[in-house]
Amino acid sequence: MAFFKELKRRNVFKVASVYLVTSWLILQIVAVVSPYLHLPTMFGTITTVVLGIGFPVACIFAWAFELTPEGLKFTKDVEEDESIREITGSKINKWLAMAFTLAIAFIAYDKLFAPSDEVTKELSIAVLPFADMSPDNSQEYFGDGIAEEILNSLARINSLLVISRTSSFEFKNKNSDIRKIGETLGVNYVLEGSIRKDSEKLRVTAQLIEVVSGSHIWSETYDRTLDGIFAIQDELTFAITQALKLNL
Numbered sequence: 730m731a732f733f734k735e736l737k738r739r740n741v742f743k744v745a746s747v748y749l750v751t752s753w754l755i756l757q758i759v760a761v762v763s764p765y766l767h768l769p770t771m772f773g774t775i776t777t778v779v780l781g782i783g784f785p786v787a788c789i790f791a792w793a794f795e796l797t798p799e800g801l802k803f804t805k806d807v808e809e810d811e812s813i814r815e816i817t818g819s820k821i822n823k824w825l826a827m828a829f830t831l832a833i834a835f836i837a838y839d840k841l842f843a844p845s846d847e848v849t850k851e852l853s854i855a856v857l858p859f860a861d862m863s864p865d866n867s868q869e870y871f872g873d874g875i876a877e878e879i880l881n882s883l884a885r886i887n888s889l890l891v892i893s894r895t896s897s898f899e900f901k902n903k904n905s906d907i908r909k910i911g912e913t914l915g916v917n918y919v920l921e922g923s924i925r926k927d928s929e930k931l932r933v934t935a936q937l938i939e940v941v942s943g944s945h946i947w948s949e950t951y952d953r954t955l956d957g958i959f960a961i962q963d964e965l966t967f968a969i970t971q972a973l974k975l976n977l
Contacts, residue, residue: 743821744791750828752780757835853890853916856880858901863926872924878966892916911940929955935969947972
């Protein structure tokens with residue numbers, strides 16, 4: 730009990746609370762802006778890892794140091810009559826209240842203003858096999874694999890109806906009109922793409938098409954080196970799925 734009282738006395742709990750809420754807000758912002766800024770998938774991962782490493786560092790810092798009128802000092806060197814930890818604690822409380830307010834505002838916006846299931850339940854999509862446009866036609870398996878990974882990832886979105894692999898892959902290597910494909914499968918959107926390989930470089934293009942008009946809603950090109958097929962598949966699947974979530 731004495732240890733927990735000392736943690737409270739040194740404002741460690743308050744610092745930890747502010748850090749956790751602020752980190753959550755940062756991760757939400759990163760998730761929203763990354764697709765718009767075309768940030769690499771690793772950016773979100775690195776941000777999460779850095780924030781995770783920073784948490785114990787912030788707690789240790791709060792334990793070891795105390796803010797005084799003369800600046801930071803080791804807590805053990807601060808005399809009780811010199812301590813302003815209560816004033817510092819009050820300031821931290823204000824920061825915590827502000828962070829909680831922002832978090833509640835973000836959650837309220839997500840619940841009240843973001844598209845609800847009732848609005849988006851009619852959304853449906855078919856993911857076609859990615860066409861192999863390599864000179865040696867050696868990337869067909871990769872095109873099929875990435876299409877299947879994207880399909881599986883999109884299928885986890887409750888408000889989105891995703892046509893099965895069997896139905897979508899019936900149109901493999903068929904130069905059919907997208908509007909006819911959409912009509913046949915009964916979907917609002919179709920995702921198609923292509924794979925090009927040149928030496929050790931790979932270019933993947935993905936396009937989201939609205940079926941009724943046949944117009945492109947979103948398109949992106951990803952250039953990668955062939956370091957690891959499965960790693961590339963995972964990275965591209967995440968990037969494309971995040972972009973589709975925003976555009977749908």
